[in-house]
Amino acid sequence: MQVACYTAYGPPETIAFIEAPVPVPGPGEVLVRVRAAPVTAGDARLRSGKVPRGLGLLLRMVIGLRRPRVAPGWAFSGEVAALGREAGDWAVGQQVFGLTGFKGGAHREFLKIPSGGCLLPLPESLGAEEGAAFFFGGLTAAEFLIDRAQLAPGERLLVCGATGAVGGAAVQIGRHLGASVAATASPGNHALARKLGADSVTDYRGPPPEGPFDVILDVMGALGWAGAGPLLAPEGRLVLVTADLSGMLGAALRPRRDGRQVITGTSREDLPAMRRLLSLHQAGGYRPIVGPVLPFTDLVRAHALAEGFHKPGNIVVVMPERPISSLGTWQGS
Numbered sequence: 593m594q595v596a597c598y599t600a601y602g603p604p605e606t607i608a609f610i611e612a613p614v615p616v617p618g619p620g621e622v623l624v625r626v627r628a629a630p631v632t633a634g635d636a637r638l639r640s641g642k643v644p645r646g647l648g649l650l651l652r653m654v655i656g657l658r659r660p661r662v663a664p665g666w667a668f669s670g671e672v673a674a675l676g677r678e679a680g681d682w683a684v685g686q687q688v689f690g691l692t693g694f695k696g697g698a699h700r701e702f703l704k705i706p707s708g709g710c711l712l713p714l715p716e717s718l719g720a721e722e723g724a725a726f727f728f729g730g731l732t733a734a735e736f737l738i739d740r741a742q743l744a745p746g747e748r749l750l751v752c753g754a755t756g757a758v759g760g761a762a763v764q765i766g767r768h769l770g771a772s773v774a775a776t777a778s779p780g781n782h783a784l785a786r787k788l789g790a791d792s793v794t795d796y797r798g799p800p801p802e803g804p805f806d807v808i809l810d811v812m813g814a815l816g817w818a819g820a821g822p823l824l825a826p827e828g829r830l831v832l833v834t835a836d837l838s839g840m841l842g843a844a845l846r847p848r849r850d851g852r853q854v855i856t857g858t859s860r861e862d863l864p865a866m867r868r869l870l871s872l873h874q875a876g877g878y879r880p881i882v883g884p885v886l887p888f889t890d891l892v893r894a895h896a897l898a899e900g901f902h903k904p905g906n907i908v909v910v911m912p913e914r915p916i917s918s919l920g921t922w923q924g925s
């Protein structure tokens with residue numbers, strides 16, 4: 593099977609493909625044949641090592657000083673190809689979607705995952721590409737809006753950067769929670785922002801929309817406290833989805849400012865959070881946005897698009913339709 597790997601920190605061309613044997617699922621493991629996988633802002637950051645100011649050394653201390661010692665690919669959709677012993681109630685042929693998470697490994701044709709890991713049956717309401725695009729952005733938007741900012745019905749939400757993976761999910765979830773939603777986007781994305789549920793849309797390169805807002809979701813950290821603070825209502829919450837080191841330290845050391853709150857951090861990647869997002873989808877509150885769809889062999893191009901930070905929703909790469917016989921054989925244990 594084809595497996596993508598990072599060879600160095602650097603441009604998309606540092607991605608290489610290697611041939612590897614199809615893995616054998618061990619006890620308690622599920623072998624998934626990957627059908628589609630997103631190429632996210634997170635993937636682009638891990639590969640390039642380009643993170644917000646002040647966080648570069650920390651990233652390298654966690655994932656590797658000289659090259660990213662994580663495998664490409666954070667999420668996937670596919671089907672169960674084989675089961676190890678005691679692999680729970682999964683069935684061969686079942687459509688699934690899930691997360692490999694921070695350690696990666698979804699950009700390959702087959703992956704092994706613990707049967708009790710971040711894996712769920714793919715609902716009939718989602719195709720393989722939507723399944724791939726489902727979690728990245730959606731989990732972040734749900735956690736920041738619901739758990740951290742506690743957005744309430746009737747509140748005014750501003751989503752800055754409203755049509756990418758995080759912002760596109762936030763507009764939908766905010767609307768579903770009963771907030772009025774103002775959005776910023778580049779002019780070419782205004783129609784999409786409205787379609788997702790924004791009540792008003794302005795260009796983020798112009799003057800900021802008129803506040804006050806109860807919650808501001810600053811997707812790229814472009815407003816920061818200096819830009820967003822004056823737009824916040826008393827007791828308003830600013831969520832910095834992207835923050836540099838000083839923004840993170842500021843939020844940790846001074847989270848409350850004149851009754852208003854600054855929130856930052858990373859979102860959880862676990863089954864309860866995945867199930868909650870699925871419930872939101874089933875209640876009509878969230879549908880993933882599938883951006884450009886490319887073949888897996890175009891992974892380098894997908895990374896180049898992702899690191900521009902102007903894509904709609906999630907880019908998805910689709911695996912080749914190779915006959916299983918051409919991939920060698922394996923035996924479940």
Ligand SMILES: NC(=O)c1ccc[n+]([C@@H]2O[C@H](COP(=O)([O-])OP(=O)(O)OC[C@H]3O[C@@H](n4cnc5c(N)ncnc54)[C@H](OP(=O)(O)O)[C@@H]3O)[C@@H](O)[C@H]2O)c1
Pocket residue numbers: 632633634637729732752753754755756757758759776777778779781796811812814832833834857858859898900901902903904905906
């Ligand atoms: N904290 C966490 O747990 C977490 C989780 C996921 C992602 N992130 C971070 O969140 C950021 C966004 O991720 P994503 O996947 O949503 O990215 P994305 O899909 O590339 O979307 C980026 C969005 O930001 C907008 N944008 C670009 N430049 C902007 C600017 N100068 N001012 C305002 N908006 C701007 C884009 O709008 P146009 O396309 O209209 O230009 C687009 O809507 C990344 O920095 C990522 O690393 C953090």
